[in-house]
Each structure stands twice: as structure tokens, then as C-alpha cells.
Amino acid sequence: MHIAVLIKQIHSLGTTQIxxxxxxxxxxxxxxxxxxxxxxxxxxxxxxLPGVTLTLISLGPDRVTEALxxxxxxxxxxxxxxxxxxxxxxxxxTAAALRPVLKDLAPDLIVCGAMSEDLxxxxxxxxxxxxxxxxxxxxxxxxxxxxxxxxxxxxxxxxGAGSRQVxxxxxxxxxxxxxxxxxxxxxxxxxxxxxxxRPIPSRDAPATSNTTPVTGxxxxxxxxxxxxxxxxxxxQAAQFVAYLQERQVLKT
Amino acid sequence: xxxxxIEMTGxxxxxxxxxxxxxxxxxxxxxxxxxxxxxxxxxSEKGAPWFAEESGAETLGLMGTExxxxxxxxxxxxxxxxxxxxxxxxxxxxxxxxMDMAPALAIALGxxxxxxxxxxxxxxxxxxxxxxxxxxxxxVEAPMGAVVTLQPGTLPSAPRAVTPGSLTLKRIAVxxxxxxxxxxxxxxxxxxxLSGARVVVSVGRGLESRENLPLFxxxxxxxxxxxxxxxxxxxxxxxxxxxxxxxxxxxxxxxELYIALGISGSTQHLASISQKTTVVSVNRDPNAAIxxxxxxxxxxxxxxxxxxxxxxxSAPSLQNKKGANPAG
Ligand SMILES: Cc1cc2nc3c(=O)[nH]c(=O)nc-3n(C[C@H](O)[C@H](O)[C@H](O)COP(=O)(O)OP(=O)(O)OC[C@H]3O[C@@H](n4cnc5c(N)ncnc54)[C@H](O)[C@@H]3O)c2cc1C
Numbered sequence: 001m002h003i004a005v006l007i008k009q010i011h012s013l014g015t016t017q018i019x020x021x022x023x024x025x026x027x028x029x030x031x032x033x034x035x036x037x038x039x040x041x042x043x044x045x046x047x048x049l050p051g052v053t054l055t056l057i058s059l060g061p062d063r064v065t066e067a068l069x070x071x072x073x074x075x076x077x078x079x080x081x082x083x084x085x086x087x088x089x090x091x092x093x094t095a096a097a098l099r100p101v102l103k104d105l106a107p108d109l110i111v112c113g114a115m116s117e118d119l120x121x122x123x124x125x126x127x128x129x130x131x132x133x134x135x136x137x138x139x140x141x142x143x144x145x146x147x148x149x150x151x152x153x154x155x156x157x158x159x160g161a162g163s164r165q166v167x168x169x170x171x172x173x174x175x176x177x178x179x180x181x182x183x184x185x186x187x188x189x190x191x192x193x194x195x196x197x198r199p200i201p202s203r204d205a206p207a208t209s210n211t212t213p214v215t216g217x218x219x220x221x222x223x224x225x226x227x228x229x230x231x232x233x234x235x236q237a238a239q240f241v242a243y244l245q246e247r248q249v250l251k252t
Numbered sequence: 253x254x255x256x257x258i259e260m261t262g263x264x265x266x267x268x269x270x271x272x273x274x275x276x277x278x279x280x281x282x283x284x285x286x287x288x289x290x291x292x293x294x295x296s297e298k299g300a301p302w303f304a305e306e307s308g309a310e311t312l313g314l315m316g317t318e319x320x321x322x323x324x325x326x327x328x329x330x331x332x333x334x335x336x337x338x339x340x341x342x343x344x345x346x347x348x349x350x351m352d353m354a355p356a357l358a359i360a361l362g363x364x365x366x367x368x369x370x371x372x373x374x375x376x377x378x379x380x381x382x383x384x385x386x387x388x389x390x391x392v393e394a395p396m397g398a399v400v401t402l403q404p405g406t407l408p409s410a411p412r413a414v415t416p417g418s419l420t421l422k423r424i425a426v427x428x429x430x431x432x433x434x435x436x437x438x439x440x441x442x443x444x445x446l447s448g449a450r451v452v453v454s455v456g457r458g459l460e461s462r463e464n465l466p467l468f469x470x471x472x473x474x475x476x477x478x479x480x481x482x483x484x485x486x487x488x489x490x491x492x493x494x495x496x497x498x499x500x501x502x503x504x505x506x507x508e509l510y511i512a513l514g515i516s517g518s519t520q521h522l523a524s525i526s527q528k529t530t531v532v533s534v535n536r537d538p539n540a541a542i543x544x545x546x547x548x549x550x551x552x553x554x555x556x557x558x559x560x561x562x563x564x565x566s567a568p569s570l571q572n573k574k575g576a577n578p579a580g
Binding site: 013014015016018089090091092095115117118119120121122123124126127129130131135136137138139141154158159160161162163164165166167168169170178179180181211212213214215216217218219220221222223224225226227228229230232233234236237238239240241243244247249250 | 261262322323324327347348349351352354355356358359360364365366367368370371378380382383384385386387388389390391392393394398429430431432433434435436437438439451475476477478485487488489494501502508509516518519520527530531532539541543544545546547548549550551552553556557559560561563564565
């Protein structure tokens with residue numbers, strides 16, 4: 001069985017880059033948390049079944065090879081860097097860029113995080129599955145159950161309003177993973193040393209169009225007064241208590 | 253043509269439906285003509301007449317789309333209808349359900365996708381979408397049409413229409429795809445007491461470790477009439493029970509006061525805090541997204557702050573002033 005894991009590298013502060021950057025400090029970037037959970041689940045499957053190969057794919061500038069190396073250090077078998085000046089800003093654009101490489105690889109299973117922490121669309125996985133014409137299940141909250149025929153899997157998903165759904169779907173398919181049921185492992189040192197020197201195959205992302213060009217950016221609109229309280233914890237606590245008294249949460 | 257895709261929640265038309273109508277009106281310079289609402293899901297035959305009255309838009313109540321269909325199957329069923337009506341803008345609420353359907357329909361209709369929209373400027377035709385984990389808005393234009401998902405609670409509701417829209421109830425065939433839903437079950441946990449609370453004290457990953465939970469509990473219990481809540485990761489990690497979860501996959505709060513301790517303010521969390529609620533945010537990140545909706549921002553390390561507050565509250569001068577706290 002071949003599993004492809006899609007990982008996005010994000011800025012540690014969760015900021016979104018809207019133009020290709022000239023210079024970047026690699027140490028400020030990390031793997032999107034939900035993608036690490038997705039990778040952990042793929043690694044669990046690899047360890048529990050014979051004959052599973054795991055390929056990581058990341059789309060973005062050269063710095064994303066660092067994320068791929070970390071994934072290799074965690075135990076993935078292969079990595080592919082899909083080169084682009086920057087990460088696309090729309091889920092369908094990202095999916096369009098990823099589609100050709102996944103068409104070529106034709107994995108049995110594609111796993112990725114349920115959303116990226118910066119763009120919060122939650123749509124890249126479903127968009128890619130729809131483009132590839134394969135079934136998908138999103139927001140999986142429990143270990144996947146691979147049937148012994150290696151042709152179907154069962155997934156438990158968050159179906160909203162506190163309900164859970166168990167879904168069966170045939171391979172090839174795509175699964176997006178929620179946090180909560182596994183803890184991503186730390187890279188293994190000897191894997192990491194190997195990954196450091198290992199060349200990471202790359203190919204250029206297809207020249208897909210930027211369907212919704214960004215014309216600008218601005219901070220979120222403010223609601224509430226936004227009064228800022230600084231000082232020592234004691235000073236802040238005193239102001240907080242006074243505020244609660246003013247609002248009659250605490251009696252004066 | 254602009255279409256709104258409205259899914260019933262339980263047997264109710266969700267509040268966001270009239271916010272979607274407002275966005276449609278802004279896209280159409282205020283005219284309800286050429287706006288088509290598709291109401292689907294459980295009891296859509298009851299929801300659709302209400303929406304036609306309320307919005308004035310042509311409304312199609314689609315039956316036969318109740319639970320039991322995957323998003324892929326639903327998208328397939330809607331595709332033909334939307335194509336024949338020449339839909340250029342398709343509007344959804346930005347909910348987990350539409351995260352599945354919106355991209356599939358964008359691809360099927362050949363339209364770009366603009367997700368997580370929080371505002372729209374009709375003069376320039378600019379959509380503002382949330383990015384940077386809620387710390388930034390991206391401005392995008394989609395003059396040739398788009399599939400748009402709107403963040404609930406960010407636009408006002410459209411005014412009630414003077415003339416009701418036309419109504420058609422229709423059965424729609426959803427064909428079986430390759431996925432099979434084996435079961436759907438609710439989590440068997442007690443109901444949430446958050447929706448009725450006057451004060452909500454909510455905690456997030458800023459708590460850092462499970463060992464700090466007792467401190468949070470003391471803190472929350474020291475505030476009279478306060479209900480305890482949290483962000484999703486704390487429920488996922490098993491630190492707090494699900495009924496405490498605030499957000500699009502948890503409970504909505506409309507308390508007078510919401511005290512957010514170590515919560516970043518992702519849009520999935522903020523979407524469920526009422527516009528009318530006053531927010532106090534305690535966070536060490538001066539730029540946390542939660543601060544944008546705060547009345548009071550306390551920029552600090554959470555643990556020393558909670559300890560200092562508890563000490564103040566236990567000082568004799570405040571002890572007999574705490575009001576009637578049922579938790580003591
Ligand atoms: C489909 C989907 C549905 C979701 N539904 C929900 C939902 O219903 N509800 C929900 O809450 N989330 C939901 N999420 C998750 C959401 O995207 C965020 O991941 C989550 O809200 C973040 O929780 P948080 O703010 O506690 O954690 P983080 O984002 O990690 O933020 C922690 C905050 O604590 C601060 N902090 C850290 N340490 C300290 C300290 N010592 N002192 C003070 N401050 C500190 C940090 O500055 C940061 O701002 C959903 C996600 C998906 C994909």
C-alpha cells in the first residue's frame with residue numbers, strides 16, 4: 001500500500017505570506033500542526049501493516065525541504081518537493097498545483113491535516129479529492145481501520161453538533177485528520193541524520209493560475225474597546241478585579 | 253445569478269442564512285431579484301417557506317437531502333441545478349459541512365473559491381477573508397463569480413423583505429456514491445450549560461499543561477455565576493468535557509462577559525461568540541487574534557495572572573463581597 005502525506009510548512013506565528021519573500025529565516029517555520037497529526041496516523045498504519053510505503057509531499061519554496069526532512073526524520077520513506085515561489089492562497093489553487101504529482105504517484109491513500117493554521121480554509125483536501133475524482137472523508141477523529149483486503153477503510157469523523165459518523169470508503173481515497181487522537185512523535189535522531197544529507201527530489205509545480213489574486217491586506221476589524229493592561233501580574237489582577245466589579249460580576 | 257446554499261440545522265434555518273442574504277444583496281446592489289436560495293436538509297419543507305417570506309428571494313426547498321449522504325454525493329446532486337440556472341456566485345456559511353461541499357462545487361462549476369469571508373465592500377467589489385490565523389484579512393476580488401464561504405456572525409442579517417419570494421418545494425435525487433455511512437451517533441455527554449450563562453470563563457492551550465487545570469478551576473469558581481468553557485484542543489486532549497467546547501464544532505455563547513484565558517482566537521472559536529458579548533482576553537501574545545474582539549486585553553503570562561487574581565479574591569476585603577456564588 002502506498003500512502004501520500006501532504007504537509008504544509010507554516011510560519012511559527014501563523015502569519016500568512018502574501019508575496020514571495022526574498023529572504024526567510026528557516027528556523028521561524030514549522031509543519032502545520034494538523035499535518036503532523038496526519039503524518040503520525042500514516043506512520044501508525046505503516047507500522048501496523050506490512051508493505052506500506054509513505055511519501056511526503058510539500059508545495060512551496062526551497063525552505064519547505066526542511067519540513068520534508070523533519071517528516072523523513074519521523075519515519076516517512078520518501079519526500080517530494082513541489083517547487084513554487086510561495087504557497088497558494090486558495091484551496092482550489094493549492095489542489096490544482098498538487099493534482100499532477102498525485103495523479104502520477106497514484107497512491108492508495110492520501111492523508112493531510114483538516115486545515116492549515118494560517119489560512120483555516122479546511123478545503124484543500126476535499127478540493128484535491130474532487131479534482132482527482134476520488135472519494136474523501138474529512139475531519140477524522142479516530143485511528144483509521146484498514147480492512148484486511150487492503151481495498152477499503154473505515155473512518156470515524158466529526159459530523160458536527162457533537163455527532164460522530166463512521167464511514168466506509170474504497171481506495172484510492174483521501175482523508176483529512178483532526179487533532180486529538182494521536183501525539184506526533186519527535187524525529188528519530190538516526191533518521192534525522194540520514195535525512196540531513198539525503199537529496200530531496202523536486203519538481204516544479206505546474207503553472208496553475210492564481211484564481212483570486214490578493215490585492216491587499218489589513219488587520220481584522222476591531223470590536224470592543226481593546227483597552228490594554230500591562231504591568232506586573234498583581235497590578236493586572238487588581239485592574240481585572242476592578243473591571244469585574246464595575247460590571248457587577250463581583251460586588252463592590 | 254447568485255445562489256445561497258442553506259442547510260437546515262436540526263429543524264431550524266440557521267441564523268447565518270439571513271447573513272448570506274445580506275451578502276447576496278450587497279453583491280446585487282440591494283435587489284433581491286436574481287437571487288436563488290436552496291434550502292436543504294431535515295424539514296426543509298418548513299424552512300424554505302420561512303426563508304422565502306423573510307428574505308424575498310426565490311426559494312427552492314429541496315427534499316430528499318436529509319442526513320445519510322456524503323458531501324460528494326450532495327455536490328453531485330446540486331451541480332446540475334446550479335449549472336442550468338447559470339449561477340455565478342454561490343454562497344455558503346463557512347462551516348465544517350461546507351468545507352466539504354464548497355470546493356467540490358467550485359470545481360464542478362469552474363468557479364474560483366473565496367473562503368472564510370468576513371466582510372465585503374460593494375464599491376470596490378472586494379471580499380475580505382480571514383488569514384494569518386485570524387490576525388490578518390486578505391483582500392480579494394472575484395468579478396467573474398466565485399464560490400464564497402461566509403464566516404457566520406460577521407455580517408448583519410438582511411432586513412426582512414417587503415414582498416415574499418416565490419417558493420417551490422422539490423424532491424431532488426441524490427445518487428449513491430462510493431462512500432457508505434455506516435452509523436451516526438451523538439456523543440453521550442450531558443448538555444452544555446454555556447448557552448444560558450451570564451459569565452463564561454474559557455481556557456485554551458495557553459494553560460500549557462494538564463497539571464494547571466485545578467488552578468483554572470479555582471479561578472473560574474471564584475467568579476460568581478461563571479460557567480467553565482474551553483477551546484477545542486482541550487477537549488481533544490481529554491482535559492475538559494465536550495459540552496465545555498466553544499466554537500463551530502461545539503457550543504455558541506451569548507453571555508454578557510466572556511473571559512478568554514490563553515486562547516488565540518481562531519475563527520472557528522470566535523464564530524460562536526455572540527457579537528453582543530463583551531470579551532476579556534488574557535494572552536501573552538500582544539498580537540493574538542482574540543484581542544481584536546476584546547474590550548479588555550490583559551497581556552500577560554496566564555499562570556501568574558490567575559494566581560495573583562485568586563490571591564486578591566481571597567483577601568479578606570473581597571471575601572465577603574463576592575456575591576452569591578453557588579459554587580462557593
Ligand atoms: C473543522 C474544524 C473545526 C474546529 N472547531 C473548533 C471549535 O469548535 N472550537 C475551537 O476552539 N476550535 C476549533 N477548531 C480548532 C481551531 O482551528 C484552533 O486550532 C483552536 O481554536 C485553537 O485553540 P487555542 O486557542 O486554545 O490554541 P492555540 O491556537 O494554540 O492558542 C494558544 C494561545 O495561548 C497563548 N499562550 C500560550 N502560552 C501562554 C501563557 N503561558 N500565558 C498566556 N498565554 C499563553 C498563545 O499566545 C496563544 O494565543 C476547529 C478546527 C477545525 C479544523
